[in-house]
Amino acid sequence: MKWLSGAVLAVLMAGSVQAQTIVATGDLGLVVERASGSLLLVDQSDRSAIGRIEGLGDLSHASLVYSPDQRFAYVFGRDGGLTKVDIAEKRVAKRIVQSGNAIGGAISDDGTLVAVSNYEPGGVRIFDADTLEPVADIPTGSKTIGLVDAPGRRFVFTLWDAGETWIANLSSGAPEITKITGMGSNPYDALITGDGRLYITGLFGEDGLTALDLWDPAPAPIRVLPEYGRGQQELPVYKMPHLEGWARAGKAFVLPAVGHHQVLWIDADSLAETGRTQTHGQPVFAMSRPDGRHVWVNFAHPLNDTIQVIDTLTRKVIHEFKPGPAVLHMEFTSRGHEVWVSVRDAGKVMIYDTRTFEKRGEIEADSPSGIFFTSRAHRTGL
Amino acid sequence: MKWLSGAVLAVLMAGSVQAQTIVATGDLGLVVERASGSLLLVDQSDRSAIGRIEGLGDLSHASLVYSPDQRFAYVFGRDGGLTKVDIAEKRVAKRIVQSGNAIGGAISDDGTLVAVSNYEPGGVRIFDADTLEPVADIPTGSKTIGLVDAPGRRFVFTLWDAGETWIANLSSGAPEITKITGMGSNPYDALITGDGRLYITGLFGEDGLTALDLWDPAPAPIRVLPEYGRGQQELPVYKMPHLEGWARAGKAFVLPAVGHHQVLWIDADSLAETGRTQTHGQPVFAMSRPDGRHVWVNFAHPLNDTIQVIDTLTRKVIHEFKPGPAVLHMEFTSRGHEVWVSVRDAGKVMIYDTRTFEKRGEIEADSPSGIFFTSRAHRTGL
Numbered sequence: 001m002k003w004l005s006g007a008v009l010a011v012l013m014a015g016s017v018q019a020q021t022i023v024a025t026g027d028l029g030l031v032v033e034r035a036s037g038s039l040l041l042v043d044q045s046d047r048s049a050i051g052r053i054e055g056l057g058d059l060s061h062a063s064l065v066y067s068p069d070q071r072f073a074y075v076f077g078r079d080g081g082l083t084k085v086d087i088a089e090k091r092v093a094k095r096i097v098q099s100g101n102a103i104g105g106a107i108s109d110d111g112t113l114v115a116v117s118n119y120e121p122g123g124v125r126i127f128d129a130d131t132l133e134p135v136a137d138i139p140t141g142s143k144t145i146g147l148v149d150a151p152g153r154r155f156v157f158t159l160w161d162a163g164e165t166w167i168a169n170l171s172s173g174a175p176e177i178t179k180i181t182g183m184g185s186n187p188y189d190a191l192i193t194g195d196g197r198l199y200i201t202g203l204f205g206e207d208g209l210t211a212l213d214l215w216d217p218a219p220a221p222i223r224v225l226p227e228y229g230r231g232q233q234e235l236p237v238y239k240m241p242h243l244e245g246w247a248r249a250g251k252a253f254v255l256p257a258v259g260h261h262q263v264l265w266i267d268a269d270s271l272a273e274t275g276r277t278q279t280h281g282q283p284v285f286a287m288s289r290p291d292g293r294h295v296w297v298n299f300a301h302p303l304n305d306t307i308q309v310i311d312t313l314t315r316k317v318i319h320e321f322k323p324g325p326a327v328l329h330m331e332f333t334s335r336g337h338e339v340w341v342s343v344r345d346a347g348k349v350m351i352y353d354t355r356t357f358e359k360r361g362e363i364e365a366d367s368p369s370g371i372f373f374t375s376r377a378h379r380t381g382l
Numbered sequence: 383m384k385w386l387s388g389a390v391l392a393v394l395m396a397g398s399v400q401a402q403t404i405v406a407t408g409d410l411g412l413v414v415e416r417a418s419g420s421l422l423l424v425d426q427s428d429r430s431a432i433g434r435i436e437g438l439g440d441l442s443h444a445s446l447v448y449s450p451d452q453r454f455a456y457v458f459g460r461d462g463g464l465t466k467v468d469i470a471e472k473r474v475a476k477r478i479v480q481s482g483n484a485i486g487g488a489i490s491d492d493g494t495l496v497a498v499s500n501y502e503p504g505g506v507r508i509f510d511a512d513t514l515e516p517v518a519d520i521p522t523g524s525k526t527i528g529l530v531d532a533p534g535r536r537f538v539f540t541l542w543d544a545g546e547t548w549i550a551n552l553s554s555g556a557p558e559i560t561k562i563t564g565m566g567s568n569p570y571d572a573l574i575t576g577d578g579r580l581y582i583t584g585l586f587g588e589d590g591l592t593a594l595d596l597w598d599p600a601p602a603p604i605r606v607l608p609e610y611g612r613g614q615q616e617l618p619v620y621k622m623p624h625l626e627g628w629a630r631a632g633k634a635f636v637l638p639a640v641g642h643h644q645v646l647w648i649d650a651d652s653l654a655e656t657g658r659t660q661t662h663g664q665p666v667f668a669m670s671r672p673d674g675r676h677v678w679v680n681f682a683h684p685l686n687d688t689i690q691v692i693d694t695l696t697r698k699v700i701h702e703f704k705p706g707p708a709v710l711h712m713e714f715t716s717r718g719h720e721v722w723v724s725v726r727d728a729g730k731v732m733i734y735d736t737r738t739f740e741k742r743g744e745i746e747a748d749s750p751s752g753i754f755f756t757s758r759a760h761r762t763g764l
Binding site for chain 2: 336
């Protein structure tokens with residue numbers, strides 16, 4: 001009889017475990033805990049942490065992307081580590097070290113390929129998203145940066161040393177490469193617009209930026225803001241701004257100025273500058289609230305305790321506050337009602353209402369940096 | 383020993399069931415099966431059906447929205463039924479009949495409120511998304527249509543009889559109502575742009591459309607295309623086009639013309655017409671591929687076996703094909719690599735590659751109509 005109750009108990013217990021293993025991942029996210037090489041799994045709806053995944057290696061400057069079903073995250077570590085994390089089971093599903101020094105990655109629009117951008121050896125390596133088995137190796141002979149996904153099973157990336165952008169099209173198996181030369185001196189980062197049409201690189205070696213129209217069958221470099229950049233800088237550059245932090249707000253792009261206490265407004269069609277807004281410090285991220293009405297800006301050291309909010313109609317700062325020491329990143333909920341803010345030296349992620357600016361919650365985290373919500377799975381170029 | 387093996391077997395079986403109950407919902411969707419009052423649960427990645435949920439009542443003209451975690455769908459039936467469906471457990475979680483005759487619904491940007499638009503009694507009723515308990519009742523004394531969510535815990539909807547649009551703001555508890563009069567004669571449907579800024583109503587009782595800028599603190603009606611509409615119609619109108627089927631392609635809106643074999647191009651800033659493209663029949667939906675490069679169009683009876691694809695740069699038809707009898711709806715994967723098409727009288731959902739136009743799969747379905755992927759949870763106005 002004891003065995004029988006044991007059996008019944010096992011079934012009952014298994015039943016209860018089963019109910020708990022339904023994990024709806026649409027409102028989850030991962031926070032990079034750089035110092036400890038771990039990821040904090042968070043739930044937007046409950047404004048809480050629901051787990052921690054460890055053993056991710058060097059997570060300085062780490063980023064990640066999600067599988068289309070929002071069950072798996074692919075984490076790109078600075079040490080060349082590529083880790084597939086199962087957020088439903090809260091564990092590392094697979095981990096490889098694919099190079100000696102990497103900088104970011106992307107997932108193809110069909111969710112089947114994961115690409116990583118490498119400094120050493122320079123190039124891009126592409127892996128099967130399911131198994132992490134290698135699919136293609138594209139050596140470039142250069143540090144390779146600004147890797148993004150583009151529609152049509154393509155990846156776009158840029159060569160720091162050669163000043164070239166390459167488009168790798170994997171729609172029919174082996175990569176077909178299109179090379180665009182003359183992108184400028186030492187491109188250091190790039191972005192792609194949400195519609196996958198415009199690819200823009202920031203330059204370290206000269207002023208200005210360079211854009212490509214990926215709808216053009218033979219894209220040619222388009223010079224943008226030729227007077228913009230480090231050349232005219234009035235202040236030392238504490239941190240190069242993140243190009244992924246550019247915001248699209250209605251008809252304008254909002255761009256953190258390099259070395260200035262300003263954000264720049266650029267017309268999305270002509271790519272001409274249309275104005276500047278003075279800010280508290282050197283901007284690092286200028287992030288558009290999903291509706292495009294407000295832009296939230298954080299700043300480089302030593303002014304990195306502050307956030308300013310700019311109205312995109314008036315282009316004026318309408319709100320300023322100090323979440324705490326070392327505000328590193330901001331992530332909006334997908335429809336923009338709240339924003340999550342990493343405050344590294346407070347050891348917290350703070351959550352704010354984006355309309356009243358009231359604090360709605362906070363979560364303990366170990367030196368939090370990047371915040372990545374699973375809704376990124378459904379967007380191009382994130 | 384038999385009991386013991388029974389217990390072990392139970393644990394083993396439970397273990398395997400447990401593994402299967404991790405349901406990642408990011409790449410799932412529901413297909414409305416109108417004739418049988420059921421929903422077919424589909425998996426985009428596997429291009430397959432994975433379940434059927436029955437007992438939904440009258441699903442003619444039904445639509446649905448998703449909870450932020452993408453676990454629950456809220457299904458709005460024509461019979462006034464509001465059904466909360468658990469797609470992880472593949473069952474009806476709760477069902478109420480909230481009115482005698484309803485037409486569509488929406489979920490608030492924070493995911494806590496579900497609103498339904500009613501003909502009889504005319505008005506909007508708002509429910510707690512968790513429990514479906516009533517939260518607010520907003521009688522309008524009119525058939526009420528064009529209900530959408532707007533950022534800031536707002537719902538926007540329009541009165542067929544009175545020609546008014548009302549904005550209900552629930553950000554501080556009880557709804558605060560703003561009424562805009564003079565929207566025109568018999569507005570029959572409406573849309574909100576993806577950024578939540580522009581609300582546009584189609585008119586049945588007069589030519590033209592009416593827009594509202596919701597960023598304006600006191601929005602006033604803006605007349606759009608005053609010569610557009612039924613007044614100049616050359617052909618009988620077989621089916622009023624769906625305004626949710628408007629497409630945003632770069633700087634243009636693409637609009638199915640009423641009663642003409644045309645789609646209209648409208649400048650997104652000035653709202654002026656900038657061109658027309660001749661089409662195979664009277665368009666019902668003109669849906670933009672997520673990158674905005676192509677627009678897919680289906681047509682009213684008796685030409686509803688055909689789809690045309692229009693290039694948004696040249697505004698020319700670049701592809702035409704016949705999926706089968708009664709093409710009712712199209713839904714793109716979130717990053718646009720495939721499109722799913724309901725072919726009602728073939729009893730199938732067809733799946734196509736959006737670049738090669740090759741058929742990638744098909745799924746048996748019982749008189750399929752609307753297709754709704756879970757990625758809609760993360761967008762405004764869907």
